[in-house]
Amino acid sequence: MGKLLQKAVALWRKLSPISYAYPAQDMALGARHLHLVGSIHMGTQTMMPLPAALQKKLARADALIVEADITSGASPFSASEICPPLAERLSERELEELQRVCREVAIDAEVIDRLPAWQIALMLQAQQAQRLGLRTDYGIDFQLLSAAKAQGKKIIELEGPQAQLDLLKALPDNGLSLLQDTLQHWHTNARLLQTMIGWWLETPPADSRPALPGTFNSALNEVLMLQRNQRWRQDLTALPPGEYVVAVGALHLYGEGNLPDLLKKG
Numbered sequence: 001m002g003k004l005l006q007k008a009v010a011l012w013r014k015l016s017p018i019s020y021a022y023p024a025q026d027m028a029l030g031a032r033h034l035h036l037v038g039s040i041h042m043g044t045q046t047m048m049p050l051p052a053a054l055q056k057k058l059a060r061a062d063a064l065i066v067e068a069d070i071t072s073g074a075s076p077f078s079a080s081e082i083c084p085p086l087a088e089r090l091s092e093r094e095l096e097e098l099q100r101v102c103r104e105v106a107i108d109a110e111v112i113d114r115l116p117a118w119q120i121a122l123m124l125q126a127q128q129a130q131r132l133g134l135r136t137d138y139g140i141d142f143q144l145l146s147a148a149k150a151q152g153k154k155i156i157e158l159e160g161p162q163a164q165l166d167l168l169k170a171l172p173d174n175g176l177s178l179l180q181d182t183l184q185h186w187h188t189n190a191r192l193l194q195t196m197i198g199w200w201l202e203t204p205p206a207d208s209r210p211a212l213p214g215t216f217n218s219a220l221n222e223v224l225m226l227q228r229n230q231r232w233r234q235d236l237t238a239l240p241p242g243e244y245v246v247a248v249g250a251l252h253l254y255g256e257g258n259l260p261d262l263l264k265k266g
Contacts, residue, residue, distance in 0.1 A: 020051075021051060021053070021203070021204070022038075022053075022200050023037070023253060024037045024054070025260060027260060029239075029263065031241030032239050032241055032242060034246050034263075035054075036248070036253060037054065037144075037245060038196075038204070038250030038251075038253040038254070039141050039250060040196050040250055041141055042129045042130075042135060042136050042138070043134055043138035043143075045138055046201060047139075047140070047197070048143065050140070058144065058148060058151070058153070060243055061244055062153075062154065062242035062244060063153060063154035063244055063245075064144055064145065064148040064153050064154070065157075065158060065244055065245065066141055066144070066155065066157060066248075067159050067164070067247075068157050068163075069145060069157055070139075070141055070142060070145065071142060071149070072161065080115050081116060083114050083116055083117070084114070085113050085114060086098065086109075086112075089173075089176060094180060094183055105127035105128055105130075106127070107123065107124065116169075116174040116175060117175045117180075118168040118174060118175025120179050121178045121179040121182040124179075124182055128186070128189065128190060129193060132190060132194065134193065140247060141247055144245065158232050158235055159228075167223070167224075177219065177220055181215060181216055185214075185215040188213045191213065192215060195212070196250050196251075205254060208253075208254060208258060208261065209254060209255055210254055210255075212251070212255065225252065225257070229252055229258065230262065232259060233259065233262040236263065237266070
């Protein structure tokens with residue numbers, strides 16, 4: 001009788017999913033119950049505190065699962081290899097755009113001239129986010145991690161800072177295409193950041209595949225989004241029974257090959 005009741009409850013949850021005022025959805029993988037949260041890694045002060053519903057989910061959870069523990073102090077900028085000057089890696093037009101962007105975000109182009117392209121891209125993106133009023137300690141990841149640690153919750157990393165760094169270092173040409181995409185989609189990326197903030201402050205997308213501008217080329221999207229979703233699916237389906245809050249970048253919950261769809265396929 002008990003097993004029949006559990007199956008009936010699971011079926012009801014599947015057919016009547018709960019909607020949240022932030023990007024999230026519940027998913028049952030057998031005895032594993034996941035609250036998938038579409039996190040924003042840098043946020044605004046208006047995104048504090050966390051929604052009450054999310055705080056309750058975390059309080060009941062056996063563990064918090066994140067891409068990486070960003071409160072650990074690890075930084076991808078601590079050590080860098082010396083690369084050829086940017087004039088040898090970028091076209092004349094790309095170099096001009098880089099210099100314009102550097103002026104916009106107050107980064108000295110000479111200081112970054114010999115850094116790996118992936119590192120330059122991340123520095124530019126971080127400065128752009130800060131110019132839009134976003135801060136790491138207002139991000140959903142940081143707030144969840146801080147709350148989980150205060151409650152003594154177990155924290156599980158899907159990747160960890162070193163694995164993420166290794167992924168970036170493994171990109172072809174030291175991540176040159178990531179830098180080129182950052183320059184090409186500079187204004188689009190700013191609008192996308194503002195859109196995702198709106199998901200938290202106003203309303204999340206009703207569709208699992210909303211119309212979003214692309215900021216990665218297909219090769220980068222395969223490595224940075226689709227392949228990671230596949231790996232995370234394997235990790236999440238291998239969890240022991242329990243209740244989990246899972247916070248991953250919001251874009252991993254939407255679009256082609258998104259994480260929830262992969263989990264539903266089993």
